[in-house]
Amino acid sequence: MTTLSAKTLFRLGLVFGIFITLFNTSCVKKEGATSGASSNSALGNEILIGEYGSMTGSESTFGVSTHKGILMALDEVNKAGGVNGKKLVLKSYDDQGQASEAVTIITKLISQDKVSLILGEVASSRSIAAGAIAQQYKIPMVSPSSTNPKVTQVGDYIFRVCFIDPFQGSVMARFAINNLKLKRAAVFRDIKADYSVGLANFFVEEYKKMGGEIVADVSYASGDMDFKSQLTSIKGKSPDVLFIPGYYTEVGLVARQARELGLKAVLLGGDGWDSEKLTEIGGDAVVGGYFSNHYSHEDQSPVVQNFVAQFKSRYGEIPSGLAAQGYDAAMVAVGAMKRASELSPKAFREAMAQTKNFQGVTGMITINEERNAVKPAVVLKVVDRQKFSYITTINP
C-alpha cells in the first residue's frame, strides 16, 4: 500500500514538473517576443523582412509566384544600396496553404527571427488568421493579394497593395453587363473560402443594381471533386454567364463538368483563376472565360514591360499577376521604410499608411484610411490553353 502511494506521488510530481516546465518556457518565450518587438529590427547592418506563403499545397503556385516577385524586388533594392545603407534580408517560410500553419509561422517570424515587417499571404483566410498575430505584436504586415475586406479590418498594422473583393466582384458584374451585354447570371461560390463568398456577394449586389438578374446562387466546398448535381440545377435555369469566384483547382474541374453537362454559359471569375494549372485541369472547358486580375503582362506601359523583361531574364518565365503583386508589396513596403522617421516597426506602419500615388507594376497605388489599395483592375480572357490575353482595364 505504501509503495503504491509512493509511486502515485512520484507520478503526480512528474506530471506537475512537466506542467511547470511547459508553463515557464511559454512565459519566457512570450516575454522575449514582446520586448523583442519593440526593440528589434535594425540593429546591425540588416533589416529583417518576413514572408509566409503557400510554397506547397494545393495553392502552391500562388505562394511560389509571390515569393519570386518579392525576392526580385528586394534584390533590386539591395543592389541600389538598400534602405538607409542597411541591407534587406528576407526570411521566408512555407505555410502549406493552411491557416493554422500560417499562424505558427508568423509567430515564429516575429518572436524567433524578430522581423520588423511581414509580407503575406495570398489567400484571405490565411491573411486574416496570421494578421491577428502581427497586429497583436504590432509588426506591420503587407498582404500582396488578399482581396477579402476583413483582412485589413484585423487592425491598424495590416495593409494590402491589392484592391478588395467588392471591387473585383463589381468589376466582373459591370463587365458582364456593359461589355458582354449578358443579363442572366448564375453564381457558383465556394462557401469554405472567405475570398469566394466575398466576391460572390459583391457580384450579386452590383449585378442586380445594374439591372441584371441572378437566376441561381449555389455553392460548393473547396476540396470537392464532383459538382455535377449543382451544375445540373444551374443548367435548369439557363443562365448567360456563370460566375465562379473560386481557386483554379476547383474552377478547372467545375468548368470541365459544366461543359460535360452541356452548360453553355460564359464563365467569369476572379484573380483566383490566375494559374497555368487552370487550363491544365480545365482544358478546353475554361477557354473563352474571363476573369479580373491585378495586372496583365500584355499591358504596354513601360513600367510593366520593364518588369516583365527583368523577371523573364531572371526566372525564364512570364510573371503572373501574383508575382507582380508580390513585387509591388515589397516595393511599397521598402518605399515606406525609406520614408519612415526611424527604423522601427511603428515608424514603418506610420509611413505605410501615408503611401500615395505609388507607381507600382500593377498600377498607381494609394493606401486609403482603411489600409486598402485604391487602384484599377484588368479583365483577361482565356484565349486558348496557353494564353490569357488582356481585354480591358476597369478603374475604381
Add this chain to the structure above:
Amino acid sequence: MLQALLQNIINGMAQGSVYALVALGYTMVYGVLQFINFAHSDIFMLGAFGGFFLAKWLSPFISNPLILLIAVVIGSMAFCVAVGLTIERIAYRPLRTAPRLNVLITAIGVSLFLENFGQIIFGADPQVFPSLIPTHSLLEGEGLVLNNIQLTVVVVSLLLMLILHWIVRHTKLGIAMRAVSFDIEVANLMGIPTDTIILFTFTIGSSLAGAASILYGLSYPKIEPLLGMMIGLKAFVAAVFGGIGSIMGAAVGGIVLGLAESFTVYYVSSTFRDAIAFGILILILLFRPAGLFGTFRREKV
C-alpha cells in the same frame, strides 16, 4: 423535373460505382481478417499516381486511346497489388495472432505513412490526370447528359463486380476464401493454406482499388497525395451501410451512397453532402449495426 431526376441518377451512379469498387476492398479484407484495412484508401491514391506516371511514359508509344487505357488500368492494378501485398507481408502478417486492435492501429499507421510518403515523393501540389480517352457525349439533344467516361466508369465497375462475384461464388479460390472468412483456424486445420488465401484477398481488393483510381482520375482529373482520405471514408461508410464483410452489400452501399449524395446536393445543398454520408453511417450503426446485407454474428468470447 424528370430530366433532372434522371441526370442525378446518372451522376450518382458514376460517383457511386467508384465508391463501390473501393468499398469492396474494405469489405473483403474485413470478411477474411475482421479488421478494417485503413491503408486501402492510400493504395487507391498510389494507384492513381501509378496510373498518372504510367500514362505519361506510355503515351508516346501507344497511340490508340483504348489500348492505352487498358494498359494503364492493368498497370495500375498490378502496382496496387504489389503495394497491397507488401503491406500485408510487412505490417499485417506479423500481427496475425495479435489482438485485432493492434492490427487496426497498425493499419492507421500504414495509412498515415503512405499519405506523408506520397507528399514527399509526389509533392502536395495537385497533379493533372491525363484524359486517356477523348470525352464525347452519348445522348445529344435530349437535355440529358451521359458521356462516354461516365458510361465507362459504370460499365467497368459493374463488370469487375460481376467477375468478383463469380470468383467468390463459383471457384475453388472463392470457396477457400469463404471458408477462411467463416473460421480461419478450422480452415487451416482442413488444409486450406490460409496465408495464401489472405494474400489473394489482398490481391483482389488492391486490384479493384487500382482500377477504381483510374476510373476516378478519368472523371475528376486532379490527383493529390491526400486524395484517398475522403474517398476512403465514403467507401468505408458504403461498406458499413451494405454490411461490412458482404460483397453484395459493398456494391449496393456504394451506389446508394453515390445517389444519396447526388440528390442531397441537388435538392438540399452541397453543404450537407458529407453530413448525409456520415449521417447514414450513424443511423446504420444505431439501428442496423450489421448493415443491409450483413448477418449479425454474436461476438465469441
